[in-house]
Amino acid sequence: MASRTSKTDREDWPGPRVNHADFAARLAARRTELHLPEAPRNAGTHRTASKRALLKAIEDIGGKW
Amino acid sequence: MTTSPYRPEFEAALALLAQVSERMRARGFTRPILVGGAAAEYYSGSAIATGDFDLCSTVQPELEEEMRRHGFVRPSGPGKSTRGWVHPELRLGFEIVADVPMDGNVDRAHIMLVDDFVPGHSFAIIAVEDLIADRMGQYASGTARDRLEQARLLYQLNSGVDKAYLDRRIREESSGDYGISDLED
Numbered sequence: 286m287a288s289r290t291s292k293t294d295r296e297d298w299p300g301p302r303v304n305h306a307d308f309a310a311r312l313a314a315r316r317t318e319l320h321l322p323e324a325p326r327n328a329g330t331h332r333t334a335s336k337r338a339l340l341k342a343i344e345d346i347g348g349k350w
Numbered sequence: 351m352t353t354s355p356y357r358p359e360f361e362a363a364l365a366l367l368a369q370v371s372e373r374m375r376a377r378g379f380t381r382p383i384l385v386g387g388a389a390a391e392y393y394s395g396s397a398i399a400t401g402d403f404d405l406c407s408t409v410q411p412e413l414e415e416e417m418r419r420h421g422f423v424r425p426s427g428p429g430k431s432t433r434g435w436v437h438p439e440l441r442l443g444f445e446i447v448a449d450v451p452m453d454g455n456v457d458r459a460h461i462m463l464v465d466d467f468v469p470g471h472s473f474a475i476i477a478v479e480d481l482i483a484d485r486m487g488q489y490a491s492g493t494a495r496d497r498l499e500q501a502r503l504l505y506q507l508n509s510g511v512d513k514a515y516l517d518r519r520i521r522e523e524s525s526g527d528y529g530i531s532d533l534e535d
Contacts, residue, residue, distance in 0.1 A: 295465075296375065296472070302463040312395035313355040315507050321397060331494060336402065339434030339443045342425035348441030349359060 355395030363403055363442045364392070366420060368464075368471035373416050374409075382407040383461060384475040385451045390485075392464075393478045393504050404447045406476075413446060455522065456480045460515060478508045479516040486532070487523030498532075505533040 332340070354361065371381045384392065387400025407413040414435070422435040422444065434445035450456075460477035467473060485501035488494040505511065517530040 296463070298463045300459050300461045300463065300477070302465055302472075305464050305467045308464065309354055309356065309395065312393075312507060313353065315509065316355060316395055316397060319506055321503065321506065331488075332402075335432045335434060336445060338432035339425065339436070339445055342432065342434070342436050343441065343443045345425075346436060346438050346441050348436075348443070 355397075356391075357396045357399060359442065360388070360391055360396055360399075362440055363388070363444075364473065365468050365471070366437065366440060366442070367403075367405075367444070368467040368473045370413070370416050370420055371473040372471045373419070374413060377412070377416075379409045379412050380407070381463075381472075381474040382413055382446070383451055384473060385447065385481075389476050389481050390500060390504065392475060393481060394500075394507055397503060397507070398500055403442065403444050405444055406448045406451050407446055408449050410446050410449070417444065451476045452480060452484060452523075456519075457515065460512070477512075477515075478504055479511050479519055482511075482516060482533070483519035483523040486520045486528050490524035490527045502533050 356364075367382070367384065374381055382405040384404070385406055386404035387398070387402035388404060390398045391400055405413070417435050420437075421439055422437050425432055425434070425436050432445070433447075434443050436443040451461075456476065457480075460479060462475050462477060463472050464475055465472045482501045482504050485497040485504070489497040489501065505516075513530055520528050520530060520532070
């Protein structure tokens with residue numbers, strides 16, 4: 286999954302790390318290869334009251350999520 | 351040039367997260383960790399789209415201070431009691447949901463750093479193995495049956511997963527009811 290970089294001048298990170306552009310390209314290729322359909326959006330039935338209020342606030346300022 | 355698989359509004363949110371994350375690191379604090387639905391969206395190339403943009407941070411006051419500096423505000427007014435923050439210009443929201451992912455049950459050595467989302471700006475994200483296990487735990491609870499489909503999709507798309515870790519984590523989150531073989535049916 287995650288390629289590790291070997292640059293010593295970069296942040297010391299204990300876990301895997303990926304370059305975003307490489308990761309996005311691999312994902313796009315994998316999606317094409319598998320012919321995967323779009324997954325349904327979360328039904329949202331388990332959202333907390335805080336989350337529902339936040340999503341409403343985003344909607345109120347014209348956000349599209 | 352490769353076309354990005356991500357939704358533009360999702361990319362805008364990630365760019366902002368990477369900026370905030372970089373500032374946190376520059377100030378000597380731990381980076382926030384992206385979890386939940388937005389992490390699923392990242393690992394699926396927006397095939398799974400959610401409205402949730404959740405973060406974990408052990409230094410919540412400092413993170414909130416940095417978010418304010420980047421233009422976030424607390425929603426105010428009737429019916430807007432939330433732990434979340436909105437960004438009026440970019441019209442998106444973040445919520446700090448916990449100190450650590452999944453009640454601390456994740457292996458920190460699996461948390462991934464995404465480098466150069468924009469040049470020089472990185473962000474941390476929960477491991478895809480833990481994310482899949484979280485979906486399987488929700489599926490096992492019987493309250494979110496659609497999570498199995500998400501878990502399988504994430505597994506199919508991320509072919510380089512640590513299978514031993516994934517199997518262990520699914521069993522932990524599902525009280526032993528499921529394992530990696532349930533993703534492969």
